[in-house]
Structure formats: C-alpha cells, structure tokens
Amino acid sequence: MATDFKFIPVIDVSPLLEKWDHPNIAQDEGVAQVVKQLDQACRDAGFFYVKGHGIPVSLMKEIKNIAREYFHQPYEEKIEIKLSAETGYRGYQRIGENITKGKPDIHEAIDCYREVKHGMYGGLGDVMQGSNIWPTNPPNFKQLMEEYIDRCTDLSRKIMRGIALALGGSADEMEGDIGGDPFWVLRIIGYPAASISNGHDKAHDDVGCGAHTDYGLLTLVNQDDDIVALQVRNKSGEWISAPPIPGTFVCNIGDMLKILSNGIYESTLHRVINNSPKYRVCVAYFYEPNFDAGSRATGCVFTEDWWHQEF
Numbered sequence: 001m002a003t004d005f006k007f008i009p010v011i012d013v014s015p016l017l018e019k020w021d022h023p024n025i026a027q028d029e030g031v032a033q034v035v036k037q038l039d040q041a042c043r044d045a046g047f048f049y050v051k052g053h054g055i056p057v058s059l060m061k062e063i064k065n066i067a068r069e070y071f072h073q074p075y076e077e078k079i080e081i082k083l084s085a086e087t088g089y090r091g092y093q094r095i096g097e098n099i100t101k102g103k104p105d106i107h108e109a110i111d112c113y114r115e116v117k118h119g120m121y122g123g124l125g126d127v128m129q130g131s132n133i134w135p136t137n138p139p140n141f142k143q144l145m146e147e148y149i150d151r152c153t154d155l156s157r158k159i160m161r162g163i164a165l166a167l168g169g170s171a172d173e174m175e176g177d178i179g180g181d182p183f184w185v186l187r188i189i190g191y192p193a194a195s196i197s198n199g200h201d202k203a204h205d206d207v208g209c210g211a212h213t214d215y216g217l218l219t220l221v222n223q224d225d226d227i228v229a230l231q232v233r234n235k236s237g238e239w240i241s242a243p244p245i246p247g248t249f250v251c252n253i254g255d256m257l258k259i260l261s262n263g264i265y266e267s268t269l270h271r272v273i274n275n276s277p278k279y280r281v282c283v284a285y286f287y288e289p290n291f292d293a294g295s296r297a298t299g300c301v302f303t304e305d306w307w308h309q310e311f
C-alpha cells in the first residue's frame with residue numbers, strides 16, 4: 001500500500017532520456033539521481049509527474065483539443081465508431097457504459113488498442129483482434145493520435161528502464177520477453193461538466209471514474225490544464241489531488257509492475273470527480289507488457305536482494 005504521502009512529486013526525467021541507451025547507464029550520476037527519485041516515488045505514492053519528457057507540449061495540447069472537438073459533436077456522429085466485440089472493443093463508448101466496481105462511470109471515451117492480427121499470440125489475442133477505428137472528424141485525428149501513441153510508447157520504455165535500474169536490475173530487464181514488444185491502450189476520455197442547478201448534464205460529485213488501480217505497467221495521463229479532478233488515495237484513506245501541472249504527464253504504476261517487482265512497488269487507488277463547470281478531457285496512455293508475457297513469465301523478475309544492491 002502507498003504511504004501517507006500528501007503530494008505527488010515531480011521528476012525531471014531528461015537525464016535518463018539522454019542516456020537511455022548508454023552502455024554505462026547504471027554508472028551515470030545524472031541517471032542515478034532520476035533513478036533514486038523514481039524509486040522513492042514508486043514506494044511512496046505510486047504516482048509522479050513527469051517533466052523533461054521531450055514530447056512537444058503543442059502535441060499534448062492538440063490531441064486534447066481534437067478530442068474535445070470530437071466529443072462536442074452530436075451523439076449520432078460519435079456513435080459512428082461504436083465500440084463492440086466486432087471491433088475488438090475499439091471505438092466510442094457512451095457516458096455510463098464503462099463500469100468500475102459495478103457502478104457506471106460518468107464519462108465517455110474512445111478506446112484504442114495496439115493492433116492484433118488473427119493468430120497473433122496463438123489464440124490468446126483473438127478476443128482483441130482488430131485495428132483502431134478513427135473518427136473522420138476532425139480529419140487529422142488519426143494521424144495526430146498515432147504520432148502521440150508512438151511518442152508515449154517510446155517515453156514509457158525509457159521510464160521503465162529507469163524503474164528497472166531502481167529495482168536493482170539491468171536497464172533492459174523489463175524488455176525482451178517481458179516488455180520488448182509492448183501492448184498498449186489509449187483511452188481518450190471526456191468528463192461532463194458539473195451542472196450547478198440540477199441541469200441535464202450531471203450532478204455535483206458524480207463519479208467520472210470510480211476508484212481503481214490501473215492494470216498495466218505504467219500509465220501516462222495527459223489531463224486538461226485548468227481542472228482539478230484526479231484524486232489519489234494515500235495509506236490513511238485521504239484523497240490527495242493530482243492538480244494539472246501544464247506540460248507534464250501524471251505517471252502511475254499499474255498492477256503488472258506490482259507483480260513484476262514482487263510487491264516492492266504497488267499500484268495506487270485513484271478516481272476522477274469533475275466538479276468544475278467545464279467539460280474535462282484527459283488522454284490516458286497505458287503501457288503494458290508483451291501481450292503474451294503472462295503466458296511465459298515464470299514469476300517475479302526482481303526480489304528484495306536485487307534491490308539491496310547499490311546503484
């Protein structure tokens with residue numbers, strides 16, 4: 001479980017990104033500082049802000065803006081790309097359709113997953129078979145999202161290198177059979193504004209997304225700059241806000257990293273409540289191990305012994 005943290009730390013990952021492929025990465029002083037901060041954040045909150053990530057802030061903003069434009073359209077337009085079993089669960093999901101712990105979430109979303117072809121991963125991937133379906137409006141939606149996904153995948157891989165070092169492994173410990181060919185999920189999410197006077201939109205304190213932990217390795221959250229809605233639970237059960245810090249991502253650990261780290265790091269409960277009078281957009285990228293990693297993994301890759309090494 002998380003500690004009694006009161007705020008979420010900010011980590012500048014640029015030294016790690018600069019040296020990510022360096023053969024002596026583990027000896028680098030700048031990288032060691034980042035690794036130390038990652039370790040502390042993963043032990044305390046399981047959440048941290050990422051700055052110095054190299055993804056253009058203009059792209060981070062643009063994808064939220066095109067998402068807002070898409071959600072602003074009438075329902076009949078949005079439902080053109082409806083999520084279903086036939087699309088491999090890719091596409092538009094209306095408000096209340098996503099369920100967390102048995103309760104409908106007050107959000108709408110477009111779900112995107114890495115392409116899965118027939119027979120990939122044996123029969124294991126068949127349920128997720130398909131490729132993403134994109135809205136025709138706005139016209140540059142697909143191109144921008146695909147560029148964004150590539151950049152998030154690259155950034156996540158590099159952060160995972162820092163985390164592998166933090167756990168006392170080698171930088172590429174989480175690659176190869178574990179995460180060398182990562183699966184990913186992108187959720188483009190819209191949370192209705194809170195209506196002050198019992199309007200038709202939604203009531204105050206409606207839950208945008210119920211308390212949950214994410215199930216992958218790492219999540220990169222790109223949230224609207226002007227609304228505080230994401231909350232993270234500490235050990236005493238207090239909900240600590242993760243207010244937007246423009247130009248940063250909120251990064252959090254998922255359940256699969258908890259398993260791979262033998263419980264040294266844990267995924268932290270979080271939820272979303274949009275009590276602002278504005279519609280809130282968030283684009284969440286979920287970085288996961290290889291689709292078939294679970295079927296081959298023999299258990300934990302890191303143990304306490306590994307951690308007790310100096311780095």
Ligand SMILES: N=C(N)NCCCC[C@H](N)C(=O)O
Pocket residue numbers: 093098111185187213214215216254286
């Ligand atoms: N329609 C839905 N919810 N699809 C699954 C998305 C997975 C994201 C999730 N919060 C996670 O734990 O990674």
Ligand SMILES: O=C(O)CCC(=O)C(=O)O
Pocket residue numbers: 187189209214221223229230270271272282284
């Ligand atoms: O909207 C947010 O800030 C976070 C969303 C989230 O936690 C999720 O989709 O898993």
Ligand SMILES: [Fe+2]
Pocket residue numbers: 212213214219270
């Ligand atoms: Fe989440």
